[in-house]
Amino acid sequence: MRDRLRGLGERARGSSRLAVLRLLPDAGRGSVAGLAAAIVISGLAPAAAVLVSGRLATELVAAARGGLGSPAGHRAVLAAVELAALFLAGQLGSRLSAALATSLGARVDGSLQRRAIRAVNGPSGVAHLDDPSVRDLLSRVAGVGAGGYTPGGAVAGLATRAGQSLTSGVGIVVVGFFHWWLAVALLAVNVWWGRESRRGYLAQTQVVARQTALMRRAGYLRDLVLTPGPAKEVRLFGLTGWLGDRFRAEWDSAMEKVWAARHGRRRAFAAALGGVVAVNFAAYALLAGAALRHAIGLGALVVFLRAVTLAASLNARGQQDFQIEYGLSGLPAVTAVERAARAAVAREKAVPEPVDGDRAGEGPPAGDGLELVLRGVRFGYPGADRPVLDGLDLTVPAGRSLAIVGVNGAGKTTLIKLLCRFYDPDAGTITAGGIDLRALDPYRWQRGIAAVFQDFARYELPARDNIGFGALRLAGDGAAIEDAAARAGILDALRALPRGWDSPLARHFDGGGELSGGQWQRVALARALLAVDAGARLLILDEPTANLDIRAEAAFYDQFLDITRAVTTILISHRFATVRRADLICVLDGGQVAELGSHADLLGRGGRYAEMFAAQSAQSAPAAS
Ligand SMILES: Nc1ncnc2c1ncn2[C@@H]1O[C@H](COP(=O)(O)OP(=O)(O)OP(=O)(O)O)[C@@H](O)[C@H]1O
Structure with missing residues (x-):
């Protein structure tokens, strides 16, 4: 069994080498x-x-006389x-080889990263991103556990190895002229x-690959103390020591298995x-003996x-083997991510017969809003x-x-x-x-939706892009961007940033500015409004005003009807x-619609909605009075 596994490993390694070499022509035929x-x-x-140094030695002895x-x-x-x-040619050759291999390797890494990005974003759904094994693979693509060595780095290692093999091969052939069996040995x-x-x-x-989940968790623990996001809580709750200890324990536990794998092979x-x-010693001894006997x-x-x-x-070769094997180990992870993404796409396509099969691949029907x-x-x-x-x-x-209303976790x-x-x-x-949504082209369907999610993205990019992402064509x-920003009530704040619309929305970038939670939410709203301007016909607002102050919330809802006119809106x-x-x-x-109607209808019905409304009104009444 062990031998079989080893055989599989050897084949995998061989195929990774071929696979990385096959990527080279695309990275630049001239450079290859x-x-x-x-x-x-x-x-x-x-x-x-x-060979020349031998000639030089002989001629020097003769020249000493003449x-x-x-x-x-x-x-x-x-x-x-x-x-x-x-000497000069050798130096130039090895420098040129290192420079070309490094730049080809960087291009190989770039193209592998692009392949992984394409694969991850291939499915229109996100279920594959919930899958821990896919997340493990993605962290291996990013080099977690491989000490920062990448398939592109392996290209540089393989190039150096090829040059050395050539040198070594010629050396062995030359030794063959002394004793053929010594060359064979x-x-x-x-x-x-x-x-x-x-x-x-x-x-x-191989052991590192199996430890990815552990290393991913250890990496997460380390990032908690290194990144600004959780920094406030980490300080306030005094978590630095605890997180550091947990990180070290988890990292060591993963690495111990790696070290054990290394020690396991130390006899061989x-x-x-x-x-x-022994063979090198024998070679030098034989040469010394031949010289002493004047045989050469x-x-x-x-x-x-x-x-x-x-x-x-x-x-x-130690450092190179490390660079090559650790670097190549990222390659199967890229192909495995592609396989997982293809399976996710196939699952999306494998949904039962679309209701209107002949429309598959189309966009939604035209017209105002959508039922x-x-x-x-x-x-x-x-x-x-x-x-x-x-x-x-x-x-x-x-x-x-x-x-849509309902308790936490109701499924909204x-x-x-x-x-x-x-x-x-x-x-x-x-x-x-x-x-049927499954009969529509998922990408065209998604492009027609404007959304402010509860956990909307905060892009650490220029203010302009943060709104422009709502509709790339605008x-x-x-x-159009200023108009969306004005309607979301964020125009003045963005104009006042150090570099205005060009300011990245993150202080840790040069010329960047920091927004408050409510201001960020207005940016997300502006983004969705731009998407509506560009023709989105479904507007989704998940807690769109949760971070807004009372006045801002009132201002938003004063224009709510205007914003949602002719757009089907889910709030x-x-x-x-x-x-x-x-x-x-x-x-x-309970996973179903318990009540449905207008505010007045539901209040009149005296059911759950009326109950929740009354409870919230009672809470706010003392504050209001
Ligand atoms: N990606 C996920 N994988 C597994 N379970 C999930 C995932 N997202 C949500 N859930 C679970 O699904 C249930 C419904 O979650 P959902 O976010 O839809 O509730 P919600 O009604 O929007 O809640 P809230 O009012 O708190 O925002 C919860 O029990 C949650 O734990």
Whole structure:
């Protein structure tokens, strides 16, 4: 079993090498050709220098007798010049090889990162991002556990290795002219030691890959004390020591297994190293013996001595093997992320027959607003034992506003995630304008939604982009962005930033500005308003005014009807002052619609809505009085 695993590991390593080499032409054919030439020059120049140095030694002995002016002296000078030229060529070759391999490696890393980004964003849904194994893979793509070594770094290591192998190969061939069996022995021990060195690092990288979850958690604990987000609580609650200790314990526990993997191979490694030492010692002893017996001349002695040294140069490989094996270990993670993303896309496409199959891939039907109809919708998160929504029926009339209320965890946000097609229902249907969402092109559907999520994004990018992201086609339209900002009540604050619209919304960037929680929420609102201006026909507002002060909230709802005109709007809020403005209100409970009607209807019914409204009014009344 162990051997089988080792065999699999060896094959995986081999295929990773081929896979990374296959990426090179796309990174730049000219650079690859240049790199190949540089490797040959850097590999052969030292080998050629060995042969020339033998000639130089011989000619120098002769020149010692005849002087530099003698023919032997001329040949010695010529050999010295050749040596200098070869030295220069070797140096230039290895520098060029390092520069080209580094830049090709950077391009390979860039293209792998782009592949991972494309894969992660391939599915229209987000279920794959909830999957811990996908998150583990993503952290391996980012180099977690690989000591910062990347597949691109492995390219640099492989280039150096190729040059050294060439040098070493020529050294072994030259030794073959002394004793063929000595060359065979040198080759054998080099291969043996090389395999052991690689296997050792490969075993480590395999253990590292299995420790990703632990390392990811350890990394999270470390980031809690390194990043500004949690800094306030970390200080206030005095968590630094506790988090630091937990980080060290978890990191050490992951690394102990890695170190154990390394120690597990130390006997095999020592045996191979012993073989290398013994054969090299034998080679030097044989050469010394031949020289003492005058069986070889000075020139040949110099050549063979240097050839043995060259043959062994491949053995200076520890750091490179580390760089190569750790670097390559990120490559299978990229392909595994792509596989997981393809499976997620296939699952999205594998939903039952669309109601209107021949419209698949289209956008939603044209017209003002969209009627949304949910029938018998059931949905539970992967791995959960109970569904969040269970047989939910609801109709949101086109161009009208619907508010959803319900206790924490009732499933309000989940419902809008289904409307956005971040997830598909396990059963039942959702239609927009009469067409099943699954029959629509998910990307076009999502582009037609404007949303302020409860956990909206705070982009640490210029203020202009923070609003422009609502509709990329309007992102360059300063007037449209200013208008959206004005309606969201954030125009003056953004204009007052150190660099105005160009200011990144983060103090830790040069010229950046910091916004308050409420100001951030206004930016998110402006973003959604821009999306509506650009033609979004479904507006989703999940607690859109939770961070606004009373005046700002009132100002927002004064223009609520104007904002939501001709757009189907879904509003989630725990604040009844907000909710009562909607045309329709639905109370979500037990995964179903418990009550549905206008504010006045529901109050008149005296049910759960009336109860919740009364409770909230009673709480605010003393404050108001
Ligand atoms: N990505 C997820 N994976 C697994 N369970 C989830 C996920 N998101 C939410 N849940 C669970 O689904 C249930 C409904 O959550 P949801 O966010 O829809 O509630 P909500 O009504 O919006 O609550 P709140 O009023 O607190 O915002 C909760 O029990 C929550 O733990």
